[in-house]
Amino acid sequence: MSDLPAHVIDNPHLGTWLSVADGLLEVHVGKVELGQGILTALAQIAADALGVPLPAIRMVAAHTTDGPDEGLTAGSLSVLQAGPALRHVGAVVRALAGPSEPVTSYVERVAALDPHTDLTSVAPAGAAETRSVGRSEARLDLPDKVLGRPRYLADLRPEGLLHGRVLRPPSPGARLVELDQGWKATGVELVRDGSFVGVVGEREADVDRALEQLRRDTTWAEEDSLPDEDDLPAWLREGPHEVIEVVDEGAPDEVALTASYSRPFLLHASIAPSVGMAVWRDGVLHVWSHSQGIHALRDAIAQALELAREDVAVEHVENAGCYGHNAADDAAFDAVLLARAVPGRPVQSRWTRPDELTWGPLSSAMTATVSAGLVDGRITGWAYDVWSQGHTARPGFRGTPGLLAGAHLAVPVPMPAATDPPLPGGGGTTRNAVPLYDVGPRRVTGHRKARTPLRSSAMRALGAHLNVFAIESFMDELAETAGVDPVRFRLDHLTDPRAAHVVETAAHLAGWDDPLPEDVGRGLGFARYKDNGAWCAVVAEVAVGSNVRVRRLTVVADLGTVVNPDGARNQLEGGATQATSWTVKERVRFDRRRVTSDDWERYPILSFAEAPLVDVHLVESDAPSIGAGEAAQGPTAAAIANAVHGALRVRVRDLPLTAESIVRAIEAQE
Amino acid sequence: MTELTVNGAPVTVASDGDTPLLTVLRDELGLVGSRFGCGQGLCGACFVNVDGTVMPACQTPLGQVAGQGVTTVEGLSRDGTPHPVQQAILDRQAAQCGFCISGIVVRAAALLAEEPDADADRVAEALDRNLCRCGAQRRIIGAVLAARDLT
Numbered sequence A: 001m002s003d004l005p006a007h008v009i010d011n012p013h014l015g016t017w018l019s020v021a022d023g024l025l026e027v028h029v030g031k032v033e034l035g036q037g038i039l040t041a042l043a044q045i046a047a048d049a050l051g052v053p054l055p056a057i058r059m060v061a062a063h064t065t066d067g068p069d070e071g072l073t074a075g076s077l078s079v080l081q082a083g084p085a086l087r088h089v090g091a092v093v094r095a096l097a098g099p100s101e102p103v104t105s106y107v108e109r110v111a112a113l114d115p116h117t118d119l120t121s122v123a124p125a126g127a128a129e130t131r132s133v134g135r136s137e138a139r140l141d142l143p144d145k146v147l148g149r150p151r152y153l154a155d156l157r158p159e160g161l162l163h164g165r166v167l168r169p170p171s172p173g174a175r176l177v178e179l180d181q182g183w184k185a186t187g188v189e190l191v192r193d194g195s196f197v198g199v200v201g202e203r204e205a206d207v208d209r210a211l212e213q214l215r216r217d218t219t220w221a222e223e224d225s226l227p228d229e230d231d232l233p234a235w236l237r238e239g240p241h242e243v244i245e246v247v248d249e250g251a252p253d254e255v256a257l258t259a260s261y262s263r264p265f266l267l268h269a270s271i272a273p274s275v276g277m278a279v280w281r282d283g284v285l286h287v288w289s290h291s292q293g294i295h296a297l298r299d300a301i302a303q304a305l306e307l308a309r310e311d312v313a314v315e316h317v318e319n320a321g322c323y324g325h326n327a328a329d330d331a332a333f334d335a336v337l338l339a340r341a342v343p344g345r346p347v348q349s350r351w352t353r354p355d356e357l358t359w360g361p362l363s364s365a366m367t368a369t370v371s372a373g374l375v376d377g378r379i380t381g382w383a384y385d386v387w388s389q390g391h392t393a394r395p396g397f398r399g400t401p402g403l404l405a406g407a408h409l410a411v412p413v414p415m416p417a418a419t420d421p422p423l424p425g426g427g428g429t430t431r432n433a434v435p436l437y438d439v440g441p442r443r444v445t446g447h448r449k450a451r452t453p454l455r456s457s458a459m460r461a462l463g464a465h466l467n468v469f470a471i472e473s474f475m476d477e478l479a480e481t482a483g484v485d486p487v488r489f490r491l492d493h494l495t496d497p498r499a500a501h502v503v504e505t506a507a508h509l510a511g512w513d514d515p516l517p518e519d520v521g522r523g524l525g526f527a528r529y530k531d532n533g534a535w536c537a538v539v540a541e542v543a544v545g546s547n548v549r550v551r552r553l554t555v556v557a558d559l560g561t562v563v564n565p566d567g568a569r570n571q572l573e574g575g576a577t578q579a580t581s582w583t584v585k586e587r588v589r590f591d592r593r594r595v596t597s598d599d600w601e602r603y604p605i606l607s608f609a610e611a612p613l614v615d616v617h618l619v620e621s622d623a624p625s626i627g628a629g630e631a632a633q634g635p636t637a638a639a640i641a642n643a644v645h646g647a648l649r650v651r652v653r654d655l656p657l658t659a660e661s662i663v664r665a666i667e668a669q670e
Numbered sequence B: 001m002t003e004l005t006v007n008g009a010p011v012t013v014a015s016d017g018d019t020p021l022l023t024v025l026r027d028e029l030g031l032v033g034s035r036f037g038c039g040q041g042l043c044g045a046c047f048v049n050v051d052g053t054v055m056p057a058c059q060t061p062l063g064q065v066a067g068q069g070v071t072t073v074e075g076l077s078r079d080g081t082p083h084p085v086q087q088a089i090l091d092r093q094a095a096q097c098g099f100c101i102s103g104i105v106v107r108a109a110a111l112l113a114e115e116p117d118a119d120a121d122r123v124a125e126a127l128d129r130n131l132c133r134c135g136a137q138r139r140i141i142g143a144v145l146a147a148r149d150l151t
């Protein structure tokens, strides 16, 4: 039975996936809702697989004890990984309890199945009818969110709830030197372990006030540990590095053009601060978290506190969108440490906005240098080097728990520098560092910084944002040198028909050759995410005045079979809009000691008035499904930069594309 | 003790006058529809309507709204019927994580009450103090315009 889905082999019991309550089929999945609509897409797949209409399904949030372990919800892999497992579960259930109509008696027969049924040893029924998959079903989680009902982790109010707050150090290198032994504040209890200090209390107003009092009453030893924010490319290139050889087919014989590109540190900047909730009760530690990987979080908590894994249970509860590894896991661990001081009482601990913007893992600054040979309009060789901090420090990375508060305990749990996902998983620093074009011999190398004063981890697209920005900007520069239209130049170097198709379609739909007013430019960017995911081309139309205004984005994506077309479009629109914000506005600010961009004024993101119109076109396909959430980021960045060049004839190679960086590029060009 | 009206019903609350209205709503009254996003008046997740003026509940001390009428997102739906802006957001699936939506609905509902002919630029301008990190801005503007046409 080697063709069984991996997640079924890992989670072979029927009861792990399916239960019955209130006359509904409850489907348990290990993938979690981050605002991307995954629970709805998986419900559609489960409904078809089980042979019932969508309303007969209820999705149950991921749980380490009561649901399957499906790893992380990341990398645009959820449908690809969880879909086959649900299809298999459904086919087994139909084989054992079919026919699936009428629904009521079918559900009763399902309820009578043995939850220990081994899914790997039952012959599944044949393929099910497709009824829900392919339809734009409405998101199951949205009514609660739009009508203001309790849905998010911070909305939970269990019996006996206490609120908690943790005082984070004032800067990354800081140590607590003084806090009066007898420190007191109204309505709270102090929790301290080394430089980890927090309060718990009955009322939110009390813990908020106590936190501010604690801030005034503590003394910290601080040090200057941060690099010069205005010289990040040089700092990134300083060793030591871990070297990542991606391909080495030799360097180009003769170099026609060389250019370097960069981007600053960026932030997830989730609209909600991270929250965790925990209770130590009857020998078991229960945790509620909006983590992307509740099993890894459970293992990390157990490792950090030397507990048995079985004595820790983690359940997923939604929070605002996170776009990768943000502070969710850290907030959960805060709650665990606070709750340890008040056994039997659940503690909900919420981060402050400044902490969310300064203490959550950042997405690393990056810089790249690319050179190529060019003969008679054809690229004849390609060399690419990229420098970055690592792009993953998720719980369990490098064998460590990787939870922030651990580093502040009296007996600290160390946090090494971030690393990268392995190359077959798409890499991190080198994600999308190899061009999909036919460029002759290629040499592509990543350089991951070994010492990192600023904590970094995974954010949507990882290194692909900078790598695609660099490659696709450079393709335009080469096309200009060759005197060829950039779309034509790309098509001349593409052999993959699905790639050529999205590029051609995007150019066509955006009216590539239509005239534009002065100060308005059009540019294109293309990539196949992770080299094995979605093909995506974006055309940006940009007006440049006192700043860069992205007016319109045309996004064309080939996602294979689309489970929920409107959901996929929503993901692409959101991804492209967020990438516009990264590309034209965002930059983490710091001095030599502290991260200073700690509120929405100092870390501005795209406003409603600045959001571009986004037209999304999905390529019709019946190939296997691939995720949409990270396909558009790199192509959008490149399309905007190429459009700025179109408008001004100025090549801006350093992000963000603000008035300031444009002026610097003009000066450099002159 | 402070008396005020919340979603049409008179309430008396025990929190001190300088407690942020948002904390009173969420923690004392259990109305968690107004979300905590920043606590600094900079994101709009907590917007409520106080006698016709939209304000950030996180930056509004309880004492300031004594005797006044506060409408939260929960108070916008009538007898289980969503407000037209909410209905339009659901119809057009104009959200991703939805965390920004409560404050946006409150702001957009106030705009349409004052300016029933607001166009896309006006809607965008009115939502200037609301942030959406998921990139749902354009869908949301479209939904507000659809709600306008519905009413």
Ligand code: FES
Pocket (backbone or CB within 6 Å): B035, B036, B037, B038, B039, B040, B041, B042, B043, B044, B045, B046, B047, B056, B057, B058, B059
């Ligand atoms: S939470 Fe009140 S404006 Fe952000």
Ligand code: FES
Pocket (backbone or CB within 6 Å): A035, A271, A320, A321, B095, B096, B097, B098, B099, B100, B101, B131, B132, B133, B134, B135, B136
């Ligand atoms: S939908 Fe997530 S912040 Fe707006």
